[in-house]
Amino acid sequence: MPSPTMDAVREALARVDDPEIRRPITELDMVKSVDIAQDGSVDVAVYLTVAGCPMRDTITRDVTRAVSEVPGVTAVRVELDVMDDDQREALRTKLRGGQVAREIPFARPGSLTRVYAIASGKGGVGKSSVTVNLAAAMAADGLRVGVVDADVYGFSVPRMLGVQQAPTQVDDMILPPVAHGVKVISIGMFVPGNQPVVWRGPMLHRALEQFLSDVFFGDLDVLLLDLPPGTGDIALSTSQLLPGAEVLVVTTPQTAAAEVAERAGSIAVQTHQHVVGVVENMSWLELPDGSRMDVFGSGGGAEVAARLTRSIGAEVPLLGHVPVDVALREGGDSGTPVVLGHPDSPAAVALRGVARQLSQRARGLAGRKLGLSPVAH
Template identity: 45%
Template sequence: MADEQAQGGPQAQGKETLIPGVKHVIAISSGKGGVGKSTVAANLACALALTGAKVGLLDADLYGPNIPMMMGSTTGPEQKDGKILPVENHGVKLISMAFLVPEEAPLVWRGPMVHQYLQAFFRDVLWGELDYLLIDLPPGTGDVQLSLSQMVPLAGAITVTTPQEVALYDVRKGMAMFQKVNVPLLGIVENMSHFVCGHCGERTEIFSYGGGERAAEKLGVPFLGRIPIDPAIRDGGDTGHPIVVADPASPQAAAFRDIAQKIIRALGGAGQAVPIENLLKKIKQPFSSN
């Protein structure tokens, strides 16, 4: 029975109609916690929105939902005709369990409850027409990952890692899980890749170097790019202004935009690269891409 579910058995039937207006569903995963997966998910969602694509971001990290804080969304969703209207910020439609439970409330759920709530985030949310729906998953391989593969057709999975070997070990296990449930692997993002001193310009490989690229080569999947450690990226997550929109001319923002373009090309999806001078004008105006 478990194998049947993992391969998309009876529970997966009809998943194509659960979110009919969404063209590409992309899972953002990590083998372990603490690698900056949610930061990458938030910035990639904003980077895709800046191409003119219609983008949604579903916070499926049900045990530690923090996408609303990272996206600067403090007001919860409204309802319309018995459905939930996602919150919109930075041109991205958002939904998260953080909108629905008290901030300090711990979530202690078993598998069936996880499946039920995740399904509600698809069935009961008015996502509308989207080119991309990014799903920020909890770390590891568990109930959320399996339920997701049963509910909706995933265009692919992106795994976020840091360069050191202990993180890469978990990456290999996580990507093997997606392969088992027949989800295409879009590639690996190496986060916290290096640190450049703001005073002397010296580059330091805090977590080693090139681990993500080596893992991608070994697994035969694309290496999507490196994101440096930088206080501005952390500050963007703390203040709700992802660096892609807070400082679009920075090298850090450019790294996220480059990864977004690789995703677009891999999926043959909507969105065009925007010259930086036009991007700066667009961000200064009210964002209305969706």
């Protein structure tokens, strides 16, 4: 068998993605050298972004597998090196599209990413469960999805998505962990143990700003923000940093919860944001005989949607009812969202339905450059 060619080996390496950045290692200038011996053995040297990179074993495995599939290759040896400061600076500039200064890519006028801020009036209505399952369902449908756990005081997204590894920091740029095809960042990844976060408003704003500007999500189709309950600092910061974000309100059927949820949606009138819809969680409990028990009452989601429609002056639809489902709770505890672990369960079916409605919506034109020039007559 003839020896493998350099073109064939480099073509194989071009199919190897960096597991954190999700782009080919050849495109990222991570391939240091390739040497092919007469006996068909191949030595590949790969640059890591930082020393002690948590994905070093994954990169070694993927490079070995890809090159081994090239006809004529008899053995593959992978050597790992580390980028120097200049190489890392060049990588950061490339990833930021040539922009050296920090900016929020999702706030650019030309951004095609749909941004949904998941809000609730009070805690305990399942807002985070809805967020992670919408993200997992969208990613399973082939979309590029990111999640920002903006609930700084009550962060829970890492556990619900099964994220255990810490983000990789390349100087002032952070590469978020990926779980179930979703890129995710949370303050919980930077807090040791279960230590509480005790911050005032300005620190909350700065933390959210860093998550949006310093974390490299890449090109996303959808970005979901799990907001803290209520209408406090983070909700206001979100409207300032991401003026094009749309609000999704989560409530339960209970009248008291629905009244509070309406406030969370009504803040969009003051911040000039669009409310994309309402999701009613814990809608009912299905009993063994097939009947339904309205544990938390009924009609809260429809009432919130109707009230917001009247106060905002634009239609706010009720996008779905999510029933009480043990599998939903178990998925949150185990780190496998119910839409993946039990896709045929009632909650999973309802959540996938909501996810597809949001996925199929086109991004609005607000804040975008249309490429039009006025013509004088």
